[in-house]
Amino acid sequence: YSLDSTKKGGQVVVVGLFGGAFQMPIPMFPLSxxxxxxxxxxxxxxxxxxxxxxxxxxxxxxxxxxxxxKEATQTLDDLRDGSITGRVVLQP
Structure with missing residues (x-):
């Protein structure tokens, strides 16, 4: 998400520690x-x-x-596979 909102020549700075993974094809870095x-x-x-x-x-x-x-398990699966952008709030 942060790379999509960054202008050409811009920089994304990841602050703090978090879990998860980041995937982007390597050729996209020099091209963008x-x-x-x-x-x-x-x-x-x-x-x-x-x-x-x-x-x-x-x-x-x-x-x-x-x-x-009730969708907590599916939400965790979605987080793991990277299909969620942003945050999800679970409600009773």
Missing amino acids: AKSIGGSFVGNLEETKEMLELVKQGKVDPIPVSKRDI
């Missing part, structure tokens, strides 16, 4: 001139800059969908 970096933590200035971009509407919101709690 995008880069991916990582940071365990950000600093205060970076946080302020990020929040300002969000306020200005320059960052697309993360998609959030709702599912019934």
Whole structure:
């Protein structure tokens, strides 16, 4: 999702630790001139800059969908196979 919302020549920075996997064909990196970096933590200035971009509407919101709690097992399967974009909220 983050790579799709990044301009040509832009950079995606993954902050923190999380599970899951990321898959993208290697030729897409030089063709799109995008880069991916990582940071365990950000600093205060970076946080302020990020929040300002969000306020200005320059960052697309993360998609959030709702599912019934009875779909929890299927939702976990969907997360594992990468078919979910964004977040899913399980509701009773």
